[in-house]
Amino acid sequence: MQVSFSIVVAFLFLLLLLLVALLLVAMLLKENQEKQKAYTVFSGYLGDFLITMSKDGRLLDATPKYVSDPLYEQILQKHYFKPILSESDYLRLQEYVRGWDAHPDIPFVFSFGEESRKNWYELRAYMHKRGSDVNMVLFLKNVTIEIETSRQRDQLKDNIDMFLRCTGDFLWSLDIDSRRFSFITPLVDDEGRVIPRSMGVQDLRLLMPEEDYAFFEKHLNKRIVDFRAAGHDISENRGVRLRLYGENGKLTRFAFSGRLCSEENAKIVFKGAARRLDMLLENPITADDVVNENMLFSVFSFPDVRVFWIDRDYKVCGCNQAFSLAFGMSFPKEVEGKRLLEVVRPKYFSMFHGILSDVFERGLSKAWKGPFGVEKRLLWFNAVPIKRSDGYTHSVLGVYMQLDENDFKKASTNNTEIL
Numbered sequence: 001m002q003v004s005f006s007i008v009v010a011f012l013f014l015l016l017l018l019l020v021a022l023l024l025v026a027m028l029l030k031e032n033q034e035k036q037k038a039y040t041v042f043s044g045y046l047g048d049f050l051i052t053m054s055k056d057g058r059l060l061d062a063t064p065k066y067v068s069d070p071l072y073e074q075i076l077q078k079h080y081f082k083p084i085l086s087e088s089d090y091l092r093l094q095e096y097v098r099g100w101d102a103h104p105d106i107p108f109v110f111s112f113g114e115e116s117r118k119n120w121y122e123l124r125a126y127m128h129k130r131g132s133d134v135n136m137v138l139f140l141k142n143v144t145i146e147i148e149t150s151r152q153r154d155q156l157k158d159n160i161d162m163f164l165r166c167t168g169d170f171l172w173s174l175d176i177d178s179r180r181f182s183f184i185t186p187l188v189d190d191e192g193r194v195i196p197r198s199m200g201v202q203d204l205r206l207l208m209p210e211e212d213y214a215f216f217e218k219h220l221n222k223r224i225v226d227f228r229a230a231g232h233d234i235s236e237n238r239g240v241r242l243r244l245y246g247e248n249g250k251l252t253r254f255a256f257s258g259r260l261c262s263e264e265n266a267k268i269v270f271k272g273a274a275r276r277l278d279m280l281l282e283n284p285i286t287a288d289d290v291v292n293e294n295m296l297f298s299v300f301s302f303p304d305v306r307v308f309w310i311d312r313d314y315k316v317c318g319c320n321q322a323f324s325l326a327f328g329m330s331f332p333k334e335v336e337g338k339r340l341l342e343v344v345r346p347k348y349f350s351m352f353h354g355i356l357s358d359v360f361e362r363g364l365s366k367a368w369k370g371p372f373g374v375e376k377r378l379l380w381f382n383a384v385p386i387k388r389s390d391g392y393t394h395s396v397l398g399v400y401m402q403l404d405e406n407d408f409k410k411a412s413t414n415n416t417e418i419l
């Protein structure tokens with residue numbers, strides 16, 4: 001029986017096509033295998049994988065082939081979810097898969113492993129239909145790091161909230177352009193309960209007395225000028241003490257400290273913390289202590305001790321005669337009402353101003369001593385806050401005296417001769 005030549009040619013041609021097809025399939029399988037092997041280099045960093053399962057929950061396929069993940073390895077070994085998950089998680093998974101189309105954007109979250117080495121996963125489902133067969137395609141993502149990070153953030157927030165509630169402190173933010181003041185954490189009362197009006201954006205003018213707001217505005221404006229000139233905040237640790245209204249109008253003193261920073265669109269924001277000040281350890285002079293000027297003149301009538309006190313505008317409210325005489329005025333009344341810069345010499349004012357402004361802002365006494373002026377001349381200067389009964393510093397008392405090293409040397413020589 002002779003076979004037609006055309007049939008032989010057709011058979012050879014089909015055989016050639018089959019060989020080419022097999023060769024192409026082999027090449028594609030090898031290339032895919034090489035790609036899969038590439039995952040071995042990064043297997044420790046891969047947390048996403050796809051699982052294809054039959055309708056009865058049996059494993060059909062998994063990709064990529066090389067993933068270093070405990071759940072992935074268990075699925076490859078067991079081929080089913082049931083022996084891997086806890087009974088409650090497996091029942092939840094079945095309910096999730098049955099209603100996957102009702103909530104396609106909501107993942108199924110579950111844990112796997114021991115308590116000490118527990119991993120968390122997100123699972124999303126999709127039903128793939130091929131003829132009469134229906135397979136489940138499951139996308140799983142290891143979210144252990146995200147869950148642990150979220151828990152740490154929540155724990156940190158809880159710790160901060162507990163700390164702030166116990167101390168009465170709070171965090172705040174101020175928009176420089178709009179002057180919108182925001183409580184980042186709420187203000188609490190003496191018993192640690194949140195004051196409802198201290199949530200979100202508030203009008204700063206209604207939170208504190210008018211003089212405190214004026215002082216804060218003056219401080220803030222100076223900080224803004226320095227910030228824009230330098231391009232950054234040069235006074236990050238510098239703070240001011242302000243009073244805020246609490247429940248029933250009760251005033252509570254806080255130390256406000258913060259820093260200026262630029263946000264999007266060159267927007268400047270003032271952010272910081274307010275520390276509650278319940279009691280001061282020092283004994284500052286209060287307003288009632290300085291009402292009787294005759295008493296002060298009697299106490300500070302020493303010829304070498306110079307005393308003055310000024311208000312927040314640096315106007316002299318009073319002084320002793322030693323101070324007035326030192327600057328060419330016979331009586332203290334001639335000094336009262338004048339600005340300190342108009343009375344003292346510039347070298348005195350530059351030194352006084354730094355100390356006095358710090359006392360105004362912090363409400364704490366401050367002292368300075370060291371060489372001043374000509375050689376062998378020493379200056380001792382003390383500044384004390386003068387406060388109202390509610391703790392507001394409205395004036396500062398300055399006391400200073402000059403000493404000459406030569407006076408001590410002469411006294412020492414005289415004592416030597418006597419001995």
